[in-house]
Amino acid sequence: MLGRTANDLFWMARYMERAESIARLLEVGYRIALLPREGGRQDEEWLSTLRSAGCDRDYLRKYGACSTGDVVNFMLFDGDNPSSVFASLATARRNARAQRTAITREMWESLNGAWIDFSAIDPTALHSNELPPLFDWIKERSALFRGALLNTILRNDTFYFSQLGTFLERADNTARVLDVKYYVLLPHGQLAGGEIDSVQWASILRSVSAHRSYRWVYKDSYKPWKIADYLILNRQMPRSLRSCYEEIVPALEELGAYYGNGNDCHALARATRRRLAEGDMQAIFQSGLHEFLSDFIACNGRLANTISAAYHFSD
Secondary structure: OOHHHHHHHHHHHHHHHHHHHHHHHHHHHHHHHOOOOOOOOHHHHHHHHHHHOOOHHHHHHHHOOOOHHHHHHHHHOOOOOOOOHHHHHHHHHHHHHHOHHHOOHHHHHHHHHHHHHHHOOOHHHOOHHHHHHHHHHHHHHHHHHHHHHHHHOOOOHHHHHHHHHHHHHHHHHHHHHHHHHHHHHOOOOOOOOOHHHHHHHHHHHHOOOOHHHHHHHHOOOOOHHHHHHHHHOOOOOOOOHHHHHHHHHHHHHHHHHHHOOOOHHHHHHHHHHHHHHOOOHHHHHHHOHHHHHHHHHHHHHHHHHHHHHHOOOOO
16 A cells, blocks of 8 residues: 555544544533633633643634634634644545545545535534534534444455554543543542532543443542543543554554564554553552653654654655
């Protein structure tokens, strides 16, 4: 496979996952911004949402201050924001069209249909009560594409490059959400557990589709320690960091077997998976959760760059 083809497949899947992640972050921000806050601190919530998406600097440069309307427009429809849903769908579609013969008809139709329908939305005519259904629609269209990928594509290099894009993006999103939101919601000088606090923690879990499954696993109220453990180390939780690397490593191993070689990216991915598999939340908290997550995000980004170099994405 040409490096350009591998690059397009990787980023096609990555941007489809990003569109869903942005919708999830916005849904959480929207829910929490509607809650009563001391001193009207909704701006703080929207700023943490922008930070989770890595969009805060670009947003503040353009708008200066946080408002619900501006944040929603910036993260949904602004073509100048490369992580907006609009830009993500456009880039994913462009990459898919360039590699139309490498993907299945079902994959193309699900992605192209999502782009056509979303680009037809008039942001100026969108009312606030229409946002939750729109967030759900974006998640559903991402799931449709993901289902088409899993159910129609050959298990060859096309599939494995797509897998890498999906799960590297998912791991990055989970780590950023936990890193930013965890510290926004940690209580200052008081015990956690109030009614609003519980709603906020539930919203964080909803952002990674973990709200109901957390209850199944822990059968307990929301505990910051357990939420961190669930989103970092729990192999059964499909958006946890460990679960993502349980998909990344086999995909790289299959590519290594397919091309008959091994690269630095294989060793780096295995080392990250081993670190997560052997991880202990007590040790992570003692050394610093923020430090752990910051290091993971950097390592995850380094793996993406190493994969790009190993498989000549720029060629």
